[in-house]
Amino acid sequence: MKGKYSKIIRYAVSLSIAVILLYFSFRGVGWGSFVAGMKECRWGLIAVSMAAGVAAFCFRALRWRGLLLPLDRHVSGLTALNAINIGYIANFVFPRIGEFVRCGVISRRSASEAGKRRAAGIPENMGGVSGATYEKVLGTVVLERGWDMLTMIAFLVALLVFRWEKFGSFFIDKMWIPLSESLDFSIWWLVAVILAIFAASAWIVVSMREKSKVLSKIYSICNGILQGFGSCMKMEHKWRFFLYTLLIWAMYWVMSISTMYAIPSLEGLNAVDALFLMIAGSLGWLVPVPGGFGSFHFIVSLALSTIYGIPFETGIIFATLSHESQAITMALCGGVSYVYETVKK
16 A cells, blocks of 8 residues: 555656646747647658657667567567557656566566467477566666667767857756756765665675565566676677667657758758757656656757747747657557557457
């Protein structure tokens, strides 16, 4: 019961943050101008953006499957795609829970297929028994998301290095300084404290695991995650992992460019500006609110008004078109995948 109330409280807090950010994003927006701007939109380019989103889902599934194959060589690309899509719609219910949901989809399917092979008398050395446990699958997700974070940071650093005079002020004045001031102390002290707590916790779990069932379970989970994390070393054709990563982010770039050019008043911006908006939008999706609602709109609109002097109302139109088209794509793909997995089960 305590766990149930805790989840309700966390969701209520997360939803409240989303509502507050949506309020500040749309506060003062002239709805007449907003509707007029939406009518001027080139919807064909929005369709291109949504198609690029679907392509990104497919490339992400292929990349993830490469990490899963060392754990269970029977995992199909379609199963990986369905798990990812179902995870996306789960994120609309509770932020970041989709990563755990898709692990459950893979591990349950893998265990089910392994049971069928055992029942058919297929020997274990022929792949009859699955090693894709939930903990190991979670390790592959941690690796995948960690690599995406590094890729985004690389794009961000490249922008700051080559276009500091244009983009540097936004990240320093609008994001880093407010964050540092809100903490009232150096953020590096916070990092040091977190690392110290992590190291102490790891030592306690390792040294006391044989004396406590709870710590033993935690150790087992962490060990499984590390094994899943290590699946990249056993992955065949490792170059495909990097190729799919480039294709995923290329599709994100296409989505940003298509949406940008779908709005006539943003035609003066170029592909580099679209890259900047892509990174700003990615930061908005990282905020722990359901489906990125509110945070995406606020950060992207703030970026457009701060860097380019574009009216906030125009920024809201871009953010709304960009976010909602992606949200609809996720909902449609997730719904189809859920129905497919349910019927097949």
